[in-house]
Amino acid sequence: MALFESLSERLNHIFSKLTKRGKLTELEIKAAMREVRVALLEADVNLKVVKSFISDVSEKAVGSKVLESLNPAQQVIKIVNEELIALMGPSNAKLEVASKPPTVIMMCGLQGAGKTTMCAKLAVLLKKQGKRPLLVAGDIYRPAAIDQLKVVGGKAGAEVFERGTQDPVKTAKEAVEYAKKMGFDTVVIDTAGRLHIDEKLMLELENITKAVEVTEILLTVDAMTGQDAVNVAETFNAKLNITGVILTKLDGDTRGGACLSIKAVTGKPIKFIGVGEKITDLEPFYPDRMASRILGMGDVLSLIEKAQAAVTEQQVKDMERKMRENSFTLSDYLTQFETLKKMGGAGALVSMLPGMGKLKLKEGDVDEKRIERIRAIILSMTPKERDNPQIIGSSRKRRIALGSGTSVQEVNQLLKQFEQTKQLMKQMKSGKRRLPF
Amino acid sequence: MSFFGKIRDALKKTKANVSTRLRQLFLKNKIGDAFYEELEEILISSDVSVKTADEVVEAVKEEAIEGKIKDEQFVTDLLKDILEDTLNEAPMPEIEYPCVMMFVGVNGVGKTTTIGKIATWFTKQKKSVTIAAADTFRAAAIDQLEIWADRAKVRIVKHEEGSDPSAVVFDAVSSAKARGTDVLLIDTAGRLHVKENLMNELKKMDRVVGREFPEAHFYKFLVLDATTGQNAYSQARVFKDAVDLDGIVLTKLDGTAKGGFVFSLCGELKIPVVFVGVGEKQDDLELFDAEQFVEGFF
Numbered sequence: 001m002a003l004f005e006s007l008s009e010r011l012n013h014i015f016s017k018l019t020k021r022g023k024l025t026e027l028e029i030k031a032a033m034r035e036v037r038v039a040l041l042e043a044d045v046n047l048k049v050v051k052s053f054i055s056d057v058s059e060k061a062v063g064s065k066v067l068e069s070l071n072p073a074q075q076v077i078k079i080v081n082e083e084l085i086a087l088m089g090p091s092n093a094k095l096e097v098a099s100k101p102p103t104v105i106m107m108c109g110l111q112g113a114g115k116t117t118m119c120a121k122l123a124v125l126l127k128k129q130g131k132r133p134l135l136v137a138g139d140i141y142r143p144a145a146i147d148q149l150k151v152v153g154g155k156a157g158a159e160v161f162e163r164g165t166q167d168p169v170k171t172a173k174e175a176v177e178y179a180k181k182m183g184f185d186t187v188v189i190d191t192a193g194r195l196h197i198d199e200k201l202m203l204e205l206e207n208i209t210k211a212v213e214v215t216e217i218l219l220t221v222d223a224m225t226g227q228d229a230v231n232v233a234e235t236f237n238a239k240l241n242i243t244g245v246i247l248t249k250l251d252g253d254t255r256g257g258a259c260l261s262i263k264a265v266t267g268k269p270i271k272f273i274g275v276g277e278k279i280t281d282l283e284p285f286y287p288d289r290m291a292s293r294i295l296g297m298g299d300v301l302s303l304i305e306k307a308q309a310a311v312t313e314q315q316v317k318d319m320e321r322k323m324r325e326n327s328f329t330l331s332d333y334l335t336q337f338e339t340l341k342k343m344g345g346a347g348a349l350v351s352m353l354p355g356m357g358k359l360k361l362k363e364g365d366v367d368e369k370r371i372e373r374i375r376a377i378i379l380s381m382t383p384k385e386r387d388n389p390q391i392i393g394s395s396r397k398r399r400i401a402l403g404s405g406t407s408v409q410e411v412n413q414l415l416k417q418f419e420q421t422k423q424l425m426k427q428m429k430s431g432k433r434r435l436p437f
Numbered sequence: 438m439s440f441f442g443k444i445r446d447a448l449k450k451t452k453a454n455v456s457t458r459l460r461q462l463f464l465k466n467k468i469g470d471a472f473y474e475e476l477e478e479i480l481i482s483s484d485v486s487v488k489t490a491d492e493v494v495e496a497v498k499e500e501a502i503e504g505k506i507k508d509e510q511f512v513t514d515l516l517k518d519i520l521e522d523t524l525n526e527a528p529m530p531e532i533e534y535p536c537v538m539m540f541v542g543v544n545g546v547g548k549t550t551t552i553g554k555i556a557t558w559f560t561k562q563k564k565s566v567t568i569a570a571a572d573t574f575r576a577a578a579i580d581q582l583e584i585w586a587d588r589a590k591v592r593i594v595k596h597e598e599g600s601d602p603s604a605v606v607f608d609a610v611s612s613a614k615a616r617g618t619d620v621l622l623i624d625t626a627g628r629l630h631v632k633e634n635l636m637n638e639l640k641k642m643d644r645v646v647g648r649e650f651p652e653a654h655f656y657k658f659l660v661l662d663a664t665t666g667q668n669a670y671s672q673a674r675v676f677k678d679a680v681d682l683d684g685i686v687l688t689k690l691d692g693t694a695k696g697g698f699v700f701s702l703c704g705e706l707k708i709p710v711v712f713v714g715v716g717e718k719q720d721d722l723e724l725f726d727a728e729q730f731v732e733g734f735f
Contacts, residue, residue: 038487044666047482111689111717112545112662141717143584144577151576151598195692222545226484226666228694249544252629254668277544277574 024072029061032076036295043257043294046230049264057083081291088260088287093244093269095126098215102134102179104187106172108205108240109220110232111193114248114274116145118220119190120152121274121282126186127157134184136175137162138208139192149190156279159184168192169207176212196235205240217242218271221262223250229258230265237266247285248274257294328425330386333418334378337371376404377414389415455479456513456735463509468501483697483734484666489704493519517731523700524727527709530683533654534564537610537621537646540686541639541676542660544627547688549578551660551714552622553585554722555686560589564619569609570595571602571642574626582624588719592618602626606642610649621653630675643680656683658711663689663696673702684711687725691715695734 033054040050061079097103105122107115119135126133135153137160139145146162153160161178163171172189179187189208194201209217219233219242236242245266247259250273259270270285322328378386380403385392392400392415394408401408458479466472473494480490496519500506506515538555540548549572556566568586570593572578579595586593594609606623613621625642628635646655659676661669676682687696690713702708710725 041481042487042667044484044668047478110664110692112547114545142581144581147580148575148577155576195689197693222662222664224543224662224665224668226664226669226694226698227482228484228664228692229666231693232664249629251631252543252668253631253671254666258666 024061024064024075026062028072029058029076032073033058033061036076036080039296040257040260040294043255043296044224044226044229044261045257045294046227046261046264049230049261052264053083053087053260077295077297081288081295084260084291084294085287088263088270088290090269090287093271093285095271096215096243098213101185102176102187103185103215104176104189104212105216105218106189106191106205106208106214107218107220107246108191108236108242109193110195110222111142113193113220113222115139115193115220116148116190117152117277117279118246118248118274118282119149119188120156120158120279122188122272123153123156123158124279125282126188131186132184133158133186133188134175134179134182135160136172136187136189138168138171138189140165140168141192145190145192152279168204169211172208173211196232196239202235202239209240216244218244218246219262219266219268220246220248221258223247223256223258223273224252224254225258227261229261233262234265237268242266242268244269244271246270246272246274251275251281255294255296256290259290260294328422330378330381330389330418331383333421334375334386337374373404373406373410374414377401377406377411380404389418454735455483458482459513459516459735460509463512468506473498480697483695484669485697486667486670486701489523489701513735517735520700520734521727521731523704524710524730525703527703527707529709529711529725530656532656534619535613535617535621535652536619536654536656537613537623537650538656538658539623539625539642539646539680540658540660541625541680541682542627543629543672544575546627546660546662546665547714548572548627548660549581549585549624550717551686551688551712551722552582552624553589554714554719555712556585556589556591556622557719558722559620560591565616566591566620566622567609567613567616567618568593569605569621569623571605571609572624572626573598573600573602573605578624578626592616602638603641603645606645607649610646613653614650621650630672630679636675636679640679657681658684658686659708660686660688661696661698663687664692664694665696665698667698669698670701670706673706673708677706677708682708684709686710686712686714688714691721697734699730 036057037050037054040053041047045053057080060083061076064075064079095103095105107119109115116139123133123135135149135158137146137149139149146164150160150162161171161175163174168191175189176187191205191208192201194205196202208214217240219236221229221233225232233245245262245268247256247270250256263270273283273285275281275283322332377400380400381392385396385400397408397411401411462472462475462479466475476497477490477494480493481487485493493516497506497512497515500515506512540552542548552568556568559566566589568582568591570579570582572582573596576598579598583593583595594605594612596605596608602625609621609623612618623642623646625639626635628639630636643657646653657680659673659682661672665672673682673685685699685702685708687699687710690696699710703710710730713723713725713730715721715723
């Protein structure tokens with residue numbers, strides 16, 4: 001489906017018609033930017049933000065020299081990517097600490113953005129940094145919200161301060177007093193989800209910031225938010241002067257363009273991202289990774305980084321040689337899977353790859369247990385079989401299945417998969433199929 | 438001026454609704470490429486999918502070629518008709534009793550609140566309702582649902598937090614059958630559609646209802662947050678593949694987001710919108726009305 005076709009593929013398509021090298025012309029840029037525009041809109045970047053962005057980037061791109069090592073499509077992506085990163089930076093902001101403890105962090109946002117869960121995640125993070133966090137139950141409206149904070153707070157090993165359905169402004173004040181007395185150095189206030197246009201409830205948040213000295217006001221935003229993200233962020237920022245943003249639910253398949261819109265209207269840094277339902281699933285925000293995600297190019301940078309950590313240079317050279325000579329064997333195949341495992345689980349990894357995340361996962365290609373089985377199958381082969389899989393006949397298959405505790409079907413499946421991988425490598429080598437980055 | 442400054446200014450100027458923007462569009466442009474591009478952008482600004490916006494613009498172009506377009510009112514009416522037709526491509530399901538309704542969706546869209554409101558809606562029609570607390574995952578989700586059940590004065594079937602949701606469904610179905618309950622509402626844990634194991638869990642619950650209560654009319658509703666953007670399509674597609682959806686509940690329409698993504702869900706995926714949520718109170722639920730929705734959209 002066109003929607004998920006990656007931007008680089010589309011740009012390659014445009015530029016494949018243009019053979020001329022050298023400088024990027026205005027016409028080329030214009031054609032390319034139309035695709036960039038669609039990519040950004042499909043990623044939920046606000047239309048106004050897209051328009052300004054495109055006009056700024058076009059100016060910069062016209063006449064820029066095409067680098068030797070890149071084709072024009074890659075060149076455009078490089079420029080767009082760099083501009084996106086620049087806009088979303090600076091990278092990896094930390095939480096501010098009050099000069100006089102306790103540091104008070106107030107969470108805010110729409111309903112269902114994930115504030116309560118995020119409070120527990122922050123508590124875990126703060127504890128890891130050697131701090132003593134106190135969680136404050138300030139959501140008195142949603143049924144059982146206080147219970148929820150108590151449960152997740154308990155999981156995080158953080159004390160939860162609550163005063164039932166008492167006015168949250170008063171509760172916040174008492175909580176800070178309590179923190180001072182009991183030696184908590186950080187206070188995290190959970191607040192009820194509210195619409196930005198709900199004057200009464202917005203006033204409640206303003207009153208909390210007046211009642212206690214707040215160090216951080218963090219707007220929690222669902223990464224799947226659409227065009228309206230600008231209105232939400234703008235209003236929260238105008239009323240509360242937020243200090244940062246937390247983007248949640250990035251473990252889905254959303255491209256997360258709301259992030260760029262929010263940064264554009266508030267100018268405030270995105271401090272953290274939520275990437276799962278476990279209370280440890282909190283990560284710092286990296287603008288470079290987000291940029292490739294918005295462009296629909298997967299989390300290529302994270303991938304490269306992880307690959308670098310897991311694979312030695314020699315291994316890379318060996319692999320390249322093997323691809324060149326087409327002498328890729330089942331032993332190499334196993335090494336690849338083991339590398340995948342080292343890189344933090346195949347599931348996580350594949351989902352970062354552009355355009356292939358869900359599909360591959362659906363086929364069940366790469367779940368952790370399967371890697372174990374593949375490992376068992378390959379290890380049950382003799383070295384000779386691993387180098388020449390074509391000699392594996394039906395009696396050998398039975399032996400391998402028996403030895404690895406699997407079935408002949410699974411052995412067949414693995415051999416087929418291996419053949420396909422080999423074919424794919426051949427195609428890449430002959431340049432029929434371009435790597436997506 | 439800085440990039441951010443420009444954006445802020447631009448936003449201030451254009452916090453107008455679709456019809457105001459259409460009016461401005463007519464004042465500014467002759468019908469031509471720039472006109473169509475801006476028309477497309479107006480739609481996309483309300484989270485209409487890029488593809489649907491394209492199709493709508495193409496349809497307007499066709500009319501223009503035949504020389505039918507005279508004024509702004511004509512285009513506005515035409516747009517409304519096209520959009521309403523798109524919504525009507527997915528017919529509303531007829532609700533028959535006894536029925537089971539299962540509510541699914543990603544985290545934080547408002548499933549539990551929706552069930553509370555729908556329970557109230559049915560009791561007002563003098564139907565007997567049972568709620569199944571099959572979100573056994575989220576902390577205090579069961580407590581939250583219990584409060585809603587109290588408010589609506591309906592029965593709730595629940596297990597411990599962390600127990601098997603399919604077992605809750607099984608018990609709730611048995612109980613509903615034994616008591617001859619008209620409506621069984623099943624709350625499920627929020628799950629991102631990309632998480633295969635969680636989607637399998639949902640399929641299992643789906644199977645349990647189908648197997649244990651074949652005589653009931655079984656409806657599966659996807660709950661979607663109106664604030665969502667283009668990802669709504671992906672959510673609907675994957676949930677539909679998993680449990681074959683009968684409809685959509687569109688929540689949080691009381692905000693400033695318009696939920697423009699529903700056009701592609703009705704038009705392409707043929708999933709009708711059935712209910713809309715317009716607030717946090719028990720009565721803040723309405724049956725979806727295509728004409729009204731399109732009016733509100735403009």
